[in-house]
Amino acid sequence: MSGYVENKSDLTERLNPAEGQVHGIVRMVEDDVYCIDILTQISAATKAPENVALPLPNDHLSHCVAEASAEGGAVAEKKLHEESAAIARLVRS
Template structure:
């Protein structure tokens, strides 16, 4: 059986484009290390990558809350609602070390 994918949402397309740019940034940092560039310049670029990844993370989190969590809430299914909220709280607790 051939598996077909549903088209990406605009938010996912935006995140994917950002990740491709970040991938290029990371390769650039590798070249900086190979070229023995100044440490502060490398650290500055690493900081930029971390910020860019945080932006993608935030976009995906917003997308999840806006679609997956909202769908569980709208469904009226208390079990699905609790599962999605537990999942979201677990992620945030892990991320923020709560």
């Protein structure tokens, strides 16, 4: 079970508007809309995924990594490495 399972409906509610925004951006490009207007919409569309992504590392730490730490050994090391790599990818994006 994932650490975010208790917040799943909240997370999907936050992501649903982004889906519509991305489709809107595609239409804007197809309709040759002004570049700055497209960039503004892209900025808005990235906020929802960011708002979902930011709490996920904590959920992973408090659930998946904590469980693996209790088990110890290679499993714990693997989960910690996954967490570190995921945070690095998130920061770079």
